[in-house]
Each structure stands twice: as structure tokens, then as C-alpha cells.
Amino acid sequence: MEAIRPVPRTLLRDRAYEAIRDAIVAGDIAPGAVVRDAELAGLLGLSRAPVRDAFARLVDDGLLESKPQSYTRVTPLVAADVRDAAAVVGAMHELVTRVAVPRLLTAHIDAMRDSNARFADAVGRGDVGGALRADDELHDVLVRVGGNRAAAATIARYSPLIRRLERRRFAEGGNCRSAGLHDELIDACADGDVDKAVRVTAEIWRGLEDLADGPDDSEGSEALDLSDVGADTGSSGSSDSD
Incomplete structure (x- = not known):
């Protein structure tokens, strides 16, 4: 054994x-x-x-x-908190983009284009979860290539605050962001145009800051909906020891 x-x-x-x-x-x-x-x-x-x-x-x-x-x-969804998180995460993405673009290989560009194709397909089908996963994968190419651990950790820590509001806004009838800005970003990366790639990245994240404009949640209900928690954890019911 x-x-x-x-x-x-x-x-x-x-x-x-x-x-x-x-x-x-x-x-x-x-x-x-x-x-x-x-x-x-x-x-x-x-x-x-x-x-x-x-x-x-x-x-x-x-x-x-x-x-x-x-x-x-x-926590309730507080617009000011989301705007703060989006500003910080956006700044980190600008930083990693500036470092990553000169290091990108053809395989990286192809991976970004593939992610954007899946993003556009998910948006067309109204699959918000799929769209956000594809969006994460696209930007993660730049995060990985950039190699800044502090920036990557900050992005990982604060992105869930933003994603939570994105899901809520889309569920209320909002629209996922267009794949067009992603196309501009990818083309700039393919051309090695660092300044343009950073400008487009900044535009993408300004849009997410704007998404926070709207009413905050109230304190909400005390009731828990736990129906899906643990569904993808692979747990078979075994436990660890304290």
C-alpha cells in the first residue's frame, strides 16, 4: 500500500x-x-x-x-468594495501585461485566441459561468507569462469579489462584455505592442469598475442555500481529523 x-x-x-x-x-x-x-x-x-x-x-x-x-x-454586495477591488486587480493586470507582452510566444497567443472563442460562444449561449471561466483563462496567460507572484496573488485574492457582482448583474439582465476588446488585446499582444496592450487592459478593467455602479445589496436573508456546495470537491463523505 x-x-x-x-x-x-x-x-x-x-x-x-x-x-x-x-x-x-x-x-x-x-x-x-x-x-x-x-x-x-x-x-x-x-x-x-x-x-x-x-x-x-x-x-x-x-x-x-x-x-x-x-x-x-x-458579506453583502457593496459597490464601493467592488470598485476598489476592480481598481487594484486592473492595476495588477496592467503590470503583468506590460511585462508579459515581450515574452509571449505563438503558443500563448493561440491559447488566448482559443479562450476568446470560447468566451464569445459562452456569451452567445447565455452561459455566464462559461464566459467568466474563459475570460479568466485568457487573462491568466498574461499573468503566468508575466511571472510576478505578488501580482498573481493579488489578482487571485480580489477577483472573486468582482466575479460575484458580474454574475449578479448578468442574472439581472445585463450583458457580458464583448469579445471585441479581447480581440484588440490579443492583436496588440501578437504585434508586440506593449503600450496598446496595456491601454486595452486598462479599458477592460475600467468597464468592470463601472459595473459596480448600481444599488448595493441589503443585508439579505439569513437563510442558507447549500444545495451545490461541495458538488465539485470530489468528496465521498470521508473526513479528516481535527
Whole structure:
């Protein structure tokens, strides 16, 4: 049984964090909903320890808020917070774009074009989740090639705040961004035009700041919708030890 080894606790913490984060971003756990570590641990097939660790990270990320000895709940959608996050994430994307463009290879450009084709297809089908995944994949090419770990970490930390509002706006009848700006960005990258690529990147993220213009959520309902939490975690109901 040499192939069977204990699962590192860091992986359990990461799995809990990603599952709960994704459920919040998708709206499966609504703004204002109270979350309980025991309840989510049962759904995820984990003990409470990695879920509590995930809660602490999500508080730092701005997706949860906690009052000691009282509650932990999903933060409301606050336009000012989203605008702040979009400004920071946009600045990081401009930074990585400036560094990445001179380093891009044909394979990178092809990957960006493929992502944009899937983005446009998802938009046409009204698949918001698919569109946002393809959008992430397109920009992640530049993040990876840029190689700035601090920028990548900042983008990963604050992007969920923006994605949560994007999903809400689209569900309310808004439109996904056009693939046209992506085409401009990709063409600039293919031409090695750093300044233009940075300008287009800035335009893309200004649009996301503008998306935050609108009413904030109220504190919302205390009820939890946990139906999809853990659906993609691969858990079979086994738990780790505290």
C-alpha cells in the first residue's frame, strides 16, 4: 500500500476554501446568509478544522464577515468594495501585461485566441459561468507569462469579489462584455505592442469598475442555500481529523 499516503491537511483547507468561495461567487450561498462550520463540514465530507481555516481566509478576502461568538455570514454586495477591488486587480493586470507582452510566444497567443472563442460562444449561449471561466483563462496567460507572484496573488485574492457582482448583474439582465476588446488585446499582444496592450487592459478593467455602479445589496436573508456546495470537491463523505 505504498501508493496510499495521508492527504496533506493543506489540501483539505484549500479544498474547503475553494468550494465555499466558489459557492459564494456563484450565489449558491446568498449575500447575508449565515454560514456554520459544522454544517458545511458535513456537506464537504471534512471535519470542522479545515472549514474554520477556510472561513478565516474568506474573511480576509472580503467574502465573509464575522462577529466573535455571534455569527459568520456572507458579506453583502457593496459597490464601493467592488470598485476598489476592480481598481487594484486592473492595476495588477496592467503590470503583468506590460511585462508579459515581450515574452509571449505563438503558443500563448493561440491559447488566448482559443479562450476568446470560447468566451464569445459562452456569451452567445447565455452561459455566464462559461464566459467568466474563459475570460479568466485568457487573462491568466498574461499573468503566468508575466511571472510576478505578488501580482498573481493579488489578482487571485480580489477577483472573486468582482466575479460575484458580474454574475449578479448578468442574472439581472445585463450583458457580458464583448469579445471585441479581447480581440484588440490579443492583436496588440501578437504585434508586440506593449503600450496598446496595456491601454486595452486598462479599458477592460475600467468597464468592470463601472459595473459596480448600481444599488448595493441589503443585508439579505439569513437563510442558507447549500444545495451545490461541495458538488465539485470530489468528496465521498470521508473526513479528516481535527
